[in-house]
Amino acid sequence: MKLSTAEENYLKAIFKISEKAKKSASTNAIAKHLSTSAASVTDMLKRLAEKELINYEKYKGVTLKTEGIKQATQLIRKHRLWEVFLVKKLRFSWDQVHEIAEQLEHIESKELIMRLDAFLDYPKFDPHGDPIPNADGKFTIRSQTPLSDMHKGQEGKLVGVKDHQTEFLKYLNSLNVKLGTIITVIDSVPYDGSMNVILDGKNEIMITAAVAQNLLIRKG
Amino acid sequence: MKLSTAEENYLKAIFKISEKAKKSASTNAIAKHLSTSAASVTDMLKRLAEKELINYEKYKGVTLKTEGIKQATQLIRKHRLWEVFLVKKLRFSWDQVHEIAEQLEHIESKELIMRLDAFLDYPKFDPHGDPIPNADGKFTIRSQTPLSDMHKGQEGKLVGVKDHQTEFLKYLNSLNVKLGTIITVIDSVPYDGSMNVILDGKNEIMITAAVAQNLLIRKG
DNA sequence: ATATATTTTTAGGGTTATCTAAATATTAAT
DNA sequence: ATTAATATTTAGATAACCCTAAAAATATAT
Numbered sequence: 001m002k003l004s005t006a007e008e009n010y011l012k013a014i015f016k017i018s019e020k021a022k023k024s025a026s027t028n029a030i031a032k033h034l035s036t037s038a039a040s041v042t043d044m045l046k047r048l049a050e051k052e053l054i055n056y057e058k059y060k061g062v063t064l065k066t067e068g069i070k071q072a073t074q075l076i077r078k079h080r081l082w083e084v085f086l087v088k089k090l091r092f093s094w095d096q097v098h099e100i101a102e103q104l105e106h107i108e109s110k111e112l113i114m115r116l117d118a119f120l121d122y123p124k125f126d127p128h129g130d131p132i133p134n135a136d137g138k139f140t141i142r143s144q145t146p147l148s149d150m151h152k153g154q155e156g157k158l159v160g161v162k163d164h165q166t167e168f169l170k171y172l173n174s175l176n177v178k179l180g181t182i183i184t185v186i187d188s189v190p191y192d193g194s195m196n197v198i199l200d201g202k203n204e205i206m207i208t209a210a211v212a213q214n215l216l217i218r219k220g
Numbered sequence: 221m222k223l224s225t226a227e228e229n230y231l232k233a234i235f236k237i238s239e240k241a242k243k244s245a246s247t248n249a250i251a252k253h254l255s256t257s258a259a260s261v262t263d264m265l266k267r268l269a270e271k272e273l274i275n276y277e278k279y280k281g282v283t284l285k286t287e288g289i290k291q292a293t294q295l296i297r298k299h300r301l302w303e304v305f306l307v308k309k310l311r312f313s314w315d316q317v318h319e320i321a322e323q324l325e326h327i328e329s330k331e332l333i334m335r336l337d338a339f340l341d342y343p344k345f346d347p348h349g350d351p352i353p354n355a356d357g358k359f360t361i362r363s364q365t366p367l368s369d370m371h372k373g374q375e376g377k378l379v380g381v382k383d384h385q386t387e388f389l390k391y392l393n394s395l396n397v398k399l400g401t402i403i404t405v406i407d408s409v410p411y412d413g414s415m416n417v418i419l420d421g422k423n424e425i426m427i428t429a430a431v432a433q434n435l436l437i438r439k440g
Numbered sequence: 441a442t443a444t445a446t447t448t449t450t451a452g453g454g455t456t457a458t459c460t461a462a463a464t465a466t467t468a469a470t
Numbered sequence: 471a472t473t474a475a476t477a478t479t480t481a482g483a484t485a486a487c488c489c490t491a492a493a494a495a496t497a498t499a500t
């Protein structure tokens with residue numbers, strides 16, 4: 001089924017919201033996610049339900065039907081593959097790629113994505129450490145812990161970030177924190193949750209709780 | 221100024237039509253080029269005129285204003301750069317790239333195009349031999365002659381094709397005729413304009429006038 | 441359990457980009 | 471120079487997305 005950019009964006013929003021909340025997506029949540037009005041969301045939900053892409057009952061929130069999940073997953077696949085392309089091949093920095101990938105993900109061509117995937121050597125994770133679903137929609141699972149949950153003496157590699165905002169990523173750049181950085185917890189302050197950590201066994205820096213919650217670590 | 225995909229397609233159509241015809245584009249010509257109705261064209265022309273992108277007087281045809289030319293040229297630049305990417309990096313064949321590039325050309329990011337251009341090593345021509353305008357909109361000019369205008373004994377390199385249709389390009393594939401092929405005219409038949417030519421000094425083949433008119437040769 | 445607050449839907453509009461059919465202007469032909 | 475043919479524009483609709491304001495449904499708080 002061929003969808004419009006708007007329809008695709010709604011499916012992706014519903015997917016992300018219900019994934020995070022582990023329940024159906026509310027009209028308001030979708031409206032906020034897409035920076036639009038609740039009335040516009042209701043409007044679109046009716047059309048998506050008509051096309052059998054979502055389960056929608058008035059006032060009850062929405063979930064994706066099988067075809068909706070498939071479409072949303074493929075969009076995420078395309079978005080993340082393009083992000084890898086932008087960073088690995090065009091040398092963009094990880095804080096510059098979201099908006100462009102947001103456009104590129106709507107390009108329609110199965111062949112293009114197959115070839116792009118091969119060209120990039122079948123990456124499993126994007127530049128923010130998010131898993132790239134394969135052509136069948138399967139995500140690679142990886143054990144990871146927010147830095148904020150780690151204890152004094154523990155060590156691990158930074159494998160992902162939760163917050164993708166430019167502001168946050170630029171701040172990490174300024175701290176010289178990037179995917180692959182080895183982080184060792186020196187101590188954590190119970191009072192405010194801030195932590196002192198060592199990066200790659202070299203520089204010691206202080207990280208606030210807000211930041212630590214958004215850094216995903218593979219322990220060991 | 222930010223334009224819609226539809227507006228961009230109209231500007232590109234007007235550019236191509238008036239370039240080929242060397243005069244203003246008619247409503248019907250635009251309608252045919254975009255496979256739409258004349259009424260829709262009139263409608264859009266009013267809006268483009270309102271935005272100062274074209275010169276439009278009822279019943280008189282249209283020409284592009286400076287800003288319209290600039291936008292059309294940048295679209296052509298983007299389209300052709302993406303085609304180079306698809307063929308050179310993703311190994312698509314020259315007959316498969318038009319539709320995909322047609323979508324990619326609407327992606328909006330100056331930075332993306334700058335980096336793509338660098339990544340591709342600043343190509344001057346696309347996979348069909350069409351010149352790629354530079355960031356300032358300047359096209360590289362190259363002397364070229366349709367094969368149909370060449371005479372017995374003359375030789376040259378295939379540098380471009382006029383017809384971009386999949387059918388035509390696939391036919392050339394089957395003849396093993398590609399950009400860079402050296403073509404030597406053995407003789408031409410005045411009766412129907414067909415020609416016997418040698419490819420790369422090896423195989424002799426016969427080419428009809430219809431095909432010869434669409435092959436662009438750099439003599440010598 | 442009832443009042444209040446919040447969420448969601450409906451009603452009524454607006455814009456963009458299409459369409460077909462009808463009217464009008466231009467061009468070509470005799 | 472009329473008439474016929476062709477090209478173009480106008481008129482009137484439709485569909486997709488979006489909006490604000492008002493109404494209705496649901497959730498919450500005392």
